[in-house]
Amino acid sequence: MTLSISTTSIPGDLEAKLEAIAGAGFTSVELHEPDFTGFHGTAKDLRKLIGDLGLTLNLLKPFHDLEGWQGSERSHAFDRLARKLDLVRELGSDMLLLGASGAECSDIGQIAGDLSEAADMAAKQGVRLAYVALPWAGHVQTDEQAMSLVDQVNNPQFGLALNSYFSLADGTKPAQLRHIPGDRLFHVQLSDAPRALGDIRGLKRHFGLLPGQGALNLAGFVKVLARAGYRGPWSIARVNEHSPRPGGRTLAQDGYRALVNLLDEVTRNDPDLSFDIPDLPPRVYSSGFEFIEFAADDKSGKELTDLLTTLCFRMERRHVSKSVELWRQGGINIVVNTEKEGFAHSAFLGHGPSVCDMGLRVKDADQTVERAMALGTPQFSQPVGTGELDIPAVRGVGGNVVHFIDEKSDLHRVWDIEFEPVAKTKATPPAGLRRIDHLAQTMRYEEMQSWLLYYISTFEMAKSPIVDVADPSGVVHSQAIESPEGEVRLNLNGAEGRRTFAASFLADRFGAGVQHIAFLTDDIFETSERLHDSGFPRLDISPNYYDDLQAHFRLEDELVAQLREANMLYDRADGTEYFQIYSQPIFSGFFFEIVERRRGYAGYGARNASARLAAQMKHQRPAGIPRT
Incomplete structure (x- = not known):
């Protein structure tokens, strides 16, 4: 059993990809054929490079559009397969990923016959074919259909490949894969997604996240397949052309972290299962x-x-x-x-x-x-x-x-x-600030998923869905994570562009940083009075915010007047309430926040973020300087 990753997951040229993959701790690799066609060397050269880095090549991918054709198109498909099998052997691998064909052929007999002939060709070369259903294929769109064909072909060189994104993103439960025998499952690719997506045929390149970054039940997926007897590679297959991508070394490290953390989670829930991963202490509370x-x-x-x-x-x-x-x-x-x-x-x-x-x-x-x-x-x-x-x-x-x-x-x-x-020269009455409620770290959007993986793989933390916060000059993506009882709460804020308040905080920095710290009080109105007496420089909120607030929540005039006077923000959800006061920013955008949570309010006042950001941008822009 090996830990693997696809070269599609890593940007850069092939040599740099492989070095990053080996350096991160992976032991094998899936080779995406376009990476080889762009490689300036022979298959023998690449085989040596992979070996010198301590890696093995577990699979070449992808081969498409083999089965279901007629006449010259069929002959051409099998000629392509013959050349591809030769290449697999030259590269030092023994497996080719075969994607279900786009041919609009519904004749299962012909499809099974084509695949049987392909399996015989592969057997002569000592190569195995791992067949994966594709939601957008001409006929074989589900794992059940693909497994049925594996049974019909009944050749030890022909088996099933699964991709967790294809298997689960439509809402399918992992338990529905229990019937797949482990010895007929040749390869497993792990890819996450934000949620069950229903019909995923048109979304094949829009999602595809590292394990832990999305919401699919990958632990259940791995557990079901491992208990069924699968002993092949567990591979990261992340193909997402629409998400920002940090450097190759970072993505390789993120992939390794995500994979090991996932397999560790499975073994902790089911000690009878074991994987070839480091012996880790449990996640930290x-x-x-x-x-x-x-x-x-x-x-x-x-x-x-x-x-x-x-x-x-x-x-x-x-x-x-x-x-x-x-x-x-x-x-x-x-x-x-x-x-x-x-x-x-x-x-x-x-x-x-x-x-x-x-x-x-x-x-x-x-x-x-x-x-x-x-x-x-x-x-x-x-x-x-x-x-x-x-x-x-x-x-x-x-x-x-x-x-x-x-x-x-x-x-x-x-x-x-x-x-x-230190000797006290004068008494300083406290303002009722009890503990740190949460801490917000601002980073470039392409770094955000790396930070998320770092926290949820090391600590006992749960994540909330990403919230897009409207900034006067753009959008900030906010991901909240917290410990089980809320003792540690973190907001990861991913800044896009250069003109948002969050982006301005990063402008002169090298890397991400803590942009604000929120302190918890049990009585924010009493705290506000103490801060007024001590000269606390609070952020001025637009009067228009309070008019909208009163209309939205139907608040009493007296409460709105108190909020307005204190430049205090307010939110309410399901009978719970949240109050916020902000300091004026210092250090090019850093600020403090004071909050009170009533009756178990669990959020962070997301509906107030636009008003707060507008006030901060106004404060940051010197008087007389026009908005550009």
Whole structure:
């Protein structure tokens, strides 16, 4: 059993694709024939290249339009097959993917006869034919039809190939594939999709996501086939010409992460099944944010701490040997790092003042790092000074750092060990901010699925459907993910174009970054009063928003007046309510948010995003500068 990926999944020339595939950890590859026709070398040269990279070629694809023809068209189809079988052997493989023909032939006897002749030809070459039904084929459009033909041909060189997208995207349940015998199943391709799509014949290139990025029951699909006795390659076959694509190395790493995570999920649900994957610790349950760390210089650090002061945070501790401060309120720890060397300083040079690090509370920090590394995430380390803790950490997608804090060791005492209390010069009453409600990371749209896979494969997190948020200058795609009890909530915001507020935040940065942090309060109106007294610079919301809000929800005049006076946004759903206040942006687009959730509100105020973005764009544009 091998882990495989199709060369169609990776952009670039064939040599670069294969290097990325091998580097990501795959052991075999599906070769898309157009990649070979563009290769400047012989089949023997390619066979050597594949072997030198430690890969095997499990299949050549695709061969179309073999069966169901008459006369010269039939002769031509079988001549093509003969040449293709020769090529398979020259490349060092023993399998050819045969797609159901587009010929409009309903004579099952002829179709079976053609396929039987093809199987005999393949047997003479020592090649197996893996036959896949195609929803847009002339006649064989379903797995059931294809399996019936496999039975009729009854040749050990002729078997079935399945693609999970074709099998499940129309709403078919994995259990309906239980009748397929494992020894007649030659090849399995794994491809996800957003949801059951009904008739998928016209959508063959619009969807096709990595496992975990969509909503198909791929775990059930794999489980049913493995229990039926399938022992061939599990292959990523992602063909999606309409989604943005990051670099080849990133896509190969994403594919490996997605495949291993999927197979690991199956084995945890059914220990009787085993796959040739690394032995992974379970996905990590995070119980909350331990800290958020900002990289800054002296000037931007003061701008940040001035804003934290208006939010009623207090600087409670200072690092024993570094220019690092701990600002705290409730269960929220904000670290401000103005060191002139080290990782935080490098992050400042690359990104400007920004969030450079976050700490997550976990049960076992070492096991968390072990799982992340087994899935391809690089470990992070830097020199540890005298008296400092070596806190386990990894680099996330985009180069950010995530540290892990547990209670098995002294890690949870980091604030006592590495920091000294600061004498209080005056009392600062808190504003009622209790904990971090959620954190939003902004990235280019083509990076968004990589971030999603990183989180859901490492941590116990569930994803919500993507929401398209209207920005005054475009669209931002928002993907919410959260831990089972909501202790860790993240919004991944994918920016398209260059003129949206999210895109402007990325303009001078290298990679994704945290664009806002939301704090939770139990009484936002009381918090608002405290923030007013402390001089908190809140975002001005258009008066038109409140007129529309009152009409939409039929709110009482008194409540609308309170919301308007506080520049507070509001949402309601199924008897639950949500309140939001935003700070004015700093650092070219970073901002804080204060929220209250009533009666279990589970969203993020998506209907308010347009009003908030318009206000932020207005604030970012200097007075007197026209909109271009």
